[in-house]
Amino acid sequence: MLRPWKLQIELVFNCEKSIFFQIADAIIDAIKCGQLQKNQALPGSRQLAQQLKVNRNTIVNALDMLIAEGWIISIERKGTFVADILPIHKTFKKNEVISVSTEKSSIGKIIFDDGLPDSRLAPMTELARAYRQIFNRKARWQMMGYANEFGDLDFRKAIILMLNFNRGMNASENEICVTRGSQMALYLTAHCLFQKDDFVMIENPGYKSAWQAFESAGAILIPISVDNEGLNVDDIEIQLKQNRKIKAIYTTPHHQFPTTVTMSLQRRLQLITLSNKYGFTIIEDDYDNEFHFGQRPIMPISSFEEAINFVYIGTLSKVIAPALRIGFLVSNLEFIQKVGSLRKIIDVQNDNIMEQAVLQLINDGEVKRHLKRTMAIYLAKRDYFETLLNKYLVDKATFIKPEGGLAFWIVPKIELDVFVIAEKLKTQGIEIVTPDKFSFSTSISGFRLGYASLSEKQLEEGVIALSKLL
Structure with a gap:
């Protein structure tokens, strides 16, 4: 299928956000503003890579993330297309009643699991x-x-x-x-x-x-x-x-x-x-x-x-x-x-x-190809999550960027009741794993925050909320 047009994407190479996250966000913005319509074909990964002067794997990683989040679909031997049903939250009319829980969480419930992979990236088609x-x-x-x-x-x-x-x-x-x-x-x-x-x-x-x-x-x-x-x-x-x-x-x-x-x-x-x-x-x-x-x-x-x-x-x-x-x-x-x-x-x-x-x-x-794709995504998420922790929690907690795994271990610098913090986060639509899930007798003051299953926006909102409570 011929795709002669160009999708205009401006990249910033010297910033905290990874390149493939920038590409994914630009495509999402293009869909939201109507530049890309439902069922419309996207440029091929090779074409985008040449246009943006980036590695093709970077493009593939961005497209994989968009497929996992439901923005685009992949049709075998035809290419990638904007999804017919988009993952955009419903907009309410002025006279509609909006529940309190909906108002508090603009991007839905945020669950920091203990380090699970993102099941949306599973190779279901294969x-x-x-x-x-x-x-x-x-x-x-x-x-x-x-x-x-x-x-x-x-x-x-x-x-x-x-x-x-x-x-x-x-x-x-x-x-x-x-x-x-x-x-x-x-x-x-x-x-x-x-x-x-x-x-x-x-x-x-x-x-x-x-x-x-x-x-x-x-x-x-x-x-x-x-x-x-x-x-x-x-x-x-x-x-x-x-x-x-x-x-x-x-x-x-x-x-x-x-x-x-x-x-x-x-x-x-x-x-x-x-x-x-x-x-x-x-x-x-x-x-x-x-x-x-x-x-x-x-x-x-x-x-x-x-x-x-x-x-x-x-x-x-x-x-x-x-x-x-x-x-x-x-x-x-x-x-x-x-x-x-x-x-x-x-x-x-x-x-x-x-x-x-x-x-x-x-x-x-x-399996090898799938692991290579997901590893690139998880690596970028880990590095991005570290920048959030350094930005919002560096004075309030200690943490070390892990060499592997899909979670961070965060220990508050002052003694506090972790269960109280967990309850307050829950009222904001944010869930964390409490220390009693992994301590033997006396409770250990620490948070294990999994990052792989959450979007950048969810990660930032969750870290900001935690920062305000520490």
Whole structure:
């Protein structure tokens, strides 16, 4: 389709707002003012890139964001078009009654989650296409029967290939069990590892859903403090020397939940040494490995040759979409066999068709392309969110720009009641995760603010509101 006209977009290269955000906002403005009409074709990404003298990937990232937010649609082999139904809030007539809640929040409810990806960026078109192709196969009837409790063999091989190549591990397809999300992996690990009154060390603050899985198996929790290098290994050794029946430690070393810090190499090696000496298992939850913005990748503790006793837990749900419950756990063959036996009791198998569809996306390179697109968007959002925090909160709270993950950890400089602040924010249509969701006993004064699912305007409005209350 010929698009001879030019879309006039003025870019400012030396400002806080990223280039692809500027492009996306300019297209939104053009739609709002009527310059671009519903169902009208947009310029191609190559044409826009040449016109604006920017990298084509920057244009693609801007268009992906607009598609996710509902401003434009993409039609295969035809191009991108202005959406027929636009995500513009309804305008009220003078005589209409407007509720108080509508007046207070001009851009809808703002929810700072604990670091979830933006589900609007999920590759739904590609996933739907993969589903259709699977059901068009001649041998499609074979997928409708019972499958392996460990997961589809080809799917397991694909995940193992990714772990061995990208995360430095040395595992085989017989040492992995695919699960319905990482929470099931935690539950299976807990009930195959612990007996009543076994002790498990946990990070404090940490991930409470994992603690609940351990307690459901009869384990007793021992909190271990966290600082700017991750788990306090000295505290771990003190607990071990007290001759308790410590069976395992649970850790999120890549981007600690909730503080986002990365465990130092020295502490990783110390933890492995202690594990081998005292015989406890390292349960490593690598819940957002892919979302790492640093130039040098951080390898899992489980990838070290010296690590003997480990269970490695990961997920594909955050890479593609949270609703797709695909997790996995990797360990030695004996433990995986035990996991498989328990898995057959509570849930015979995974969603075999979903595994086949995701496997096709992996083999087609779509998962890699999708991750590249979303990483560029999340990186820009992280940097933009940092500028907001520096602008509005720098004198009121401490924070460090995380090397990865989709959230910031913010600690107020003065002691205050976080729950009161949360309630006041809620009256303004803004929700935050309160510290009781990740503190062991006494409440920890800190905020974990996820930024990936919110727009620039929502992020700024939320930070301004928080700033006024600190």
